[in-house]
Amino acid sequence: MALGRRACGVMTRDLSRVALGEQPADLVIRNGRWVNVHSGEIIDGSTIAACGSRIAACGPDVEPLIGQGTRVIDAGGRYLVPGLLDAHVHVESSMLTLSQFAAIVLPHGTTGVFIDPHEIANVLGLAGVRLMIEEAKGTPLRVYVQIPSCVPAAPDLETSGAAIGPGDVAEAMTWDGVIGLGEVMNYPGVALGDAAVHEMIARAREAGGTIGGHYASPDLGAMFHAYAAGGPSDCHEGTCAEDVVARVRQGMAAMLREGSACRNVAAQATAVTEDRIDTRSILLCTDDRHADTLLQEGHMDGVVRTAIRAGIAPITAIQMATLNTAEHFRVADDVGSITPGRYADILLVSDLDRMVIDEVIASGDMVANQGELCVANPAFRYPEVARSSVRVSGRFDPVEFRVPAPSDAGEIACRVIRPIEGQILTRACTMELPVRDGAVALEQDVAHLAVVERHHGSGRIGHGFVAGFGLGATCAIASTVAHDSHNLLVLGTDSRCMAKAANRTVDMGGGLCLVRDEAVVAEIPLPVAGLMSEAPVAVVAEQVKAFHRALRDCGCAVADPLVTLSFLALPVIPQLRLTDRGLVDVDAFKTVPIFIEEERDRTDREG
Numbered sequence: 001m002a003l004g005r006r007a008c009g010v011m012t013r014d015l016s017r018v019a020l021g022e023q024p025a026d027l028v029i030r031n032g033r034w035v036n037v038h039s040g041e042i043i044d045g046s047t048i049a050a051c052g053s054r055i056a057a058c059g060p061d062v063e064p065l066i067g068q069g070t071r072v073i074d075a076g077g078r079y080l081v082p083g084l085l086d087a088h089v090h091v092e093s094s095m096l097t098l099s100q101f102a103a104i105v106l107p108h109g110t111t112g113v114f115i116d117p118h119e120i121a122n123v124l125g126l127a128g129v130r131l132m133i134e135e136a137k138g139t140p141l142r143v144y145v146q147i148p149s150c151v152p153a154a155p156d157l158e159t160s161g162a163a164i165g166p167g168d169v170a171e172a173m174t175w176d177g178v179i180g181l182g183e184v185m186n187y188p189g190v191a192l193g194d195a196a197v198h199e200m201i202a203r204a205r206e207a208g209g210t211i212g213g214h215y216a217s218p219d220l221g222a223m224f225h226a227y228a229a230g231g232p233s234d235c236h237e238g239t240c241a242e243d244v245v246a247r248v249r250q251g252m253a254a255m256l257r258e259g260s261a262c263r264n265v266a267a268q269a270t271a272v273t274e275d276r277i278d279t280r281s282i283l284l285c286t287d288d289r290h291a292d293t294l295l296q297e298g299h300m301d302g303v304v305r306t307a308i309r310a311g312i313a314p315i316t317a318i319q320m321a322t323l324n325t326a327e328h329f330r331v332a333d334d335v336g337s338i339t340p341g342r343y344a345d346i347l348l349v350s351d352l353d354r355m356v357i358d359e360v361i362a363s364g365d366m367v368a369n370q371g372e373l374c375v376a377n378p379a380f381r382y383p384e385v386a387r388s389s390v391r392v393s394g395r396f397d398p399v400e401f402r403v404p405a406p407s408d409a410g411e412i413a414c415r416v417i418r419p420i421e422g423q424i425l426t427r428a429c430t431m432e433l434p435v436r437d438g439a440v441a442l443e444q445d446v447a448h449l450a451v452v453e454r455h456h457g458s459g460r461i462g463h464g465f466v467a468g469f470g471l472g473a474t475c476a477i478a479s480t481v482a483h484d485s486h487n488l489l490v491l492g493t494d495s496r497c498m499a500k501a502a503n504r505t506v507d508m509g510g511g512l513c514l515v516r517d518e519a520v521v522a523e524i525p526l527p528v529a530g531l532m533s534e535a536p537v538a539v540v541a542e543q544v545k546a547f548h549r550a551l552r553d554c555g556c557a558v559a560d561p562l563v564t565l566s567f568l569a570l571p572v573i574p575q576l577r578l579t580d581r582g583l584v585d586v587d588a589f590k591t592v593p594i595f596i597e598e599e600r601d602r603t604d605r606e607g
Contacts, residue, residue, distance in 0.1 A: 011052065015341060018049055018056035024067025025049035025056060027344065027364050032075030034058060035352070037082060037323040037337050040315055042352075048080060050344035053363035057340060073359075079352050082322040082338050083111025083142075083345030083362060084300035086286055087255050087329075088183070088212070088236045091132070092119035092531045093288035093566075095481070095524065095540050098132055102141035103377045104291075104537040105299040107368035109357040111142055111345040112335050114325070116182030116212060118148030122485050123389050123455070123529040125151065125162030126172060133177055135380040140362045142343070144329060146182035146212050147172040149200050153185045153484045154571040157591065158579035160485040161389065161455035166199035173207035179329055180209035184232050185484070185572040187215050188589050191226035201231040210234070210329050213252060216425070216573040217587075220246045228252055234328065236287050237573075239264050239423060244271035248281045253328045255285045256320070258303040260293040261563035262424055265303065269310035283328060284321040290562065291540040292548075301355045314352045382528045389529050390480060390510045392452060392488065393459035396502045398495035401450055403463050405435040406595055413596035415583055416446060417466040417568060417576045421559060424567040428576035428585065429467065430596060440465070442493055447471055451569050452488040452502065453580040454480065454530070464578040464594060466491065466568060470557030474517050476501040477551070480510040480530030481562075482569040487580050489569055512562065514550050522550035 017023040027050040034046035049057040049065045057065065066072060091101045091113070105113070120128035129147065136143035147169050152160035172178055181204035184190055189197040201211055213232030215224060220242070228250040235247050236255035247254040248271075258265040265284070271277045284303045298305075300321050307317035326336025335343055344364040350356045360368035367375045405412055411432045418427045434441040442448060446467050453460040469491070476492025478501035488505065492498035492515075501515040504523065510530025514522040524543045526533050533540050544562065551561050558564050571577045571584040578584070582591040 011054065012341070014051050015054060015056040018051045018065060019340065021064030023051070024070050025065045026051055026069070027071045027073070028062065028066055029073045029075055029080060029346065029348075030062050032078060032080040032348070034338060035079055035081045035315060035318060037315070037319045038339065040319075042079070042315065046080065048338060048344075048346060050364045053343055055338060055340050055342050055344050058338060073348070075348055078358065079349040080338055081109070081318060081347040081349045081352075082336060083347060083360070084109045084304065084321045085325040085335065086110055086113045086300050087283040087325040088257075088285040088287050089113050089115055090117065090119050090288055091115055092117065092529070093290075094294065095291055095526060095531070095533055095544070096537055097380060097382070097528060097532045097534050098135045098143070099139055099377055099380050100534070100537055102139035103373050104294050106141060106360055106362065107371045107373055108298040108301045109347045109355070109360055110300045111360065111362045112144065113141065114144045114146060114179070114329060116146045116148060118150055118182055118484055119486065119531050120529045121148040121151045121162065121164060123161040123531065124386060126164060126168055128386070128529060129172065131382060131386060133175065136177070138378045138380055140365070140367045140375055142335065142345070142362070143177060144179045144331065145177050146180045147178055147204070148182040149197070149212070150183065150185040150484060150572070154584070154589070157571045157581055157584050157589075158485045158569070159453045159455065159458070159460070159487065159581065165196060166203050169200045170203040170207070173204060173209055178209070179331065180204055181211050183212040183214035183236070185214040185216075187217060187223070187227050187572070190230035190232065191223050198230065205231065214572075225250070234283070236285055238268055240267050241271035241275060244268050244282065245275060245277055248277055253281045253283050253324075255283045256307070257285055257287045258306050259286050259288045259563070260290045261422065261560040262287065263422060265306045266310045269307060269312055272316070273311040279316055279320060280324060282320050283325045284317070288563070290544055291537050292544045295537060295541045301357055305355050308353055308355070379534070382534070386529050387509060387527050390454050390488070390506050391457045392454055392506055393457045396499040398499045400461060401448060401490065401492070401495040401498040403440045403448065403594065404438055405440050406597065407435070408438075409435060411435065412440065414440065414465055414594055415576060415592065415596065417449065417464060417578065418468050419466070419558065419564045419568070424564075424570070424573055426568070426574070426576055431467065433465070445470055447491050447493050448495070448498065449568060449578050450490045450498065451482065451578050451580045452490065454488040460580045462578050462580045462582045464583050468558065469561065470555045472555030473553070475554045476515050477512065477565060478502045478505040479512040479565060480505060480526065481512065481566045483567050484570055485579070486530060487569065489565065491565060512547060514547060514554075516550070516554055522547040
């Protein structure tokens with residue numbers, strides 16, 4: 001992994017000598033169509049020469065640069081495109097380790113990623129971030145790290161496995177490869193002046209880092225303006241053109257996201273195609289794609305294709321995935337364009353509109369050809385501390401997954417979470433649910449949702465209900481992928497199935513398990529922090545597809561149920577969420593009772 005440092009004096013001298021023809025290049029790519037993201041041109045008949053890992057010259061002249069040991073590639077009129085950059089991604093959410101992630105995204109033209117490893121940090125703290133940085137060193141993928149700011153995302157509303165504070169941020173900002181602070185998800189904390197949040201922002205800014213943003217509220221009024229004033233410099237949580245315009249006008253970078261579940265590029269592209277907003281502050285990102293999505297749709301190449309289909313000019317879409325991102329993170333001297341001094345991260349593309357990538361060069365070396373990785377990808381072995389992260393108080397009994405009713409009435413009014421299709425937002429609903437044998441019974445497409453604290457063995461369980469999954473079978477899902485504290489999340493229509501799925505997930509050391517009629521029908525082992533598998537992408541993708549098939553057989557109607565499920569415990573995205581501490585009204589940023597009558601009773605007492 002290149003750590004983003006500028007070329008030293010010896011290297012820059014060699015680059016100049018190659019450009020003058022006084023020293024042969026190590027690599028020459030000739031007869032290409034140079035996609036120049038600085039000038040917005042496509043320049044035919046171009047030659048790119050590299051010395052070592054960096055570009056020495058770009059232009060029409062060839063012969064003086066070629067020596068006996070020069071590797072020469074004839075582009076044959078293909079486009080020469082800068083390596084693509086993912087402006088915001090959590091590698092852990094692919095369910096792959098960074099090594100396996102690199103092996104799949106490099107052939108799709110992604111040569112650099114800006115990662116916020118807050119998933120593993122919420123389990124293992126700064127030690128987990130260190131492990132990912134060490135793993136990155138063994139891959140050809142260029143990895144820039146933002147130190148997580150949300151460990152946990154909402155300290156008073158959930159329980160994480162670790163905590164990262166201002167002192168940790170100050171320390172981590174001195175590490176190689178660290179370029180800023182990860183997405184500041186606690187937007188009420190920023191807007192309302194939370195001291196710890198602002199101290200983290202201050203420590204990162206003092207070190208020259210960028211401040212990642214995450215403003216998930218649709219409110220673009222005073223709260224949004226206060227958030228922008230608080231320091232975050234970008235945001236990937238927009239869902240419409242209005243969000244893009246608002247962020248750019250406030251001096252923030254608007255990141256258009258196209259992940260496995262959250263697909264926002266097409267809706268937001270009209271800010272460019274219709275509103276004609278200047279695109280210099282518009283970036284592209286995935287913010288999470290599962291292994292099967294990576295195999296089926298690609299990575300940043302797929303996001304660029306989506307932007308082009310939405311009407312954005314190909315070179316503009318490429319700028320959004322290269323130069324704009326590099327400039328935003330202040331690493332444009334290293335990456336983001338095919339220009340002298342930058343790393344030789346170059347894609348040979350035969351069809352620009354469809355982003356057909358034939359060959360991928362990273363740091364001057366061919367790393368992928370015709371969709372296949374062609375360099376060694378050393379395995380990284382995570383230590384035992386990362387493999388024993390699921391700590392619960394004992395075996396689960398079905399009685400722990402019943403919700404006692406506060407009265408003997410035939411029905412009771414309950415708060416119910418309803419996911420919004422294609423988004424990670426939810427709606428807070430009220431439904432009348434039946435009471436049988438002293439507990440709430442499930443009907444009307446309502447399932448029981450439970451979040452079990454799994455880091456400290458406290459035995460604490462938060463209970464709630466969710467509608468819209470369409471589960472018609474007697475079944476349950478358990479998962480340790482539950483953003484962002486990654487406690488053990490269990491969703492089901494039957495308490496016995498819920499207990500069995502939870503116990504099996506603990507036995508695996510983390511992952512996902514689907515139980516139907518008290519039999520395990522699908523599972524995805526994720527032994528690394530309960531989040532990642534060390535298996536190759538094809539294996540994990542098949543496990544994900546098999547899990548989805550089994551869920552469909554259970555009646556599940558959600559387009560991407562695993563992603564939707566994983567966000568039900570994130571208490572910083574409106575409107576209603578569940579953590580181990582209970583139901584969270586995100587708009588009010590506080591826990592609320594499941595039962596409406598309990599809320600009325602409490603209000604009467606307080607009144």
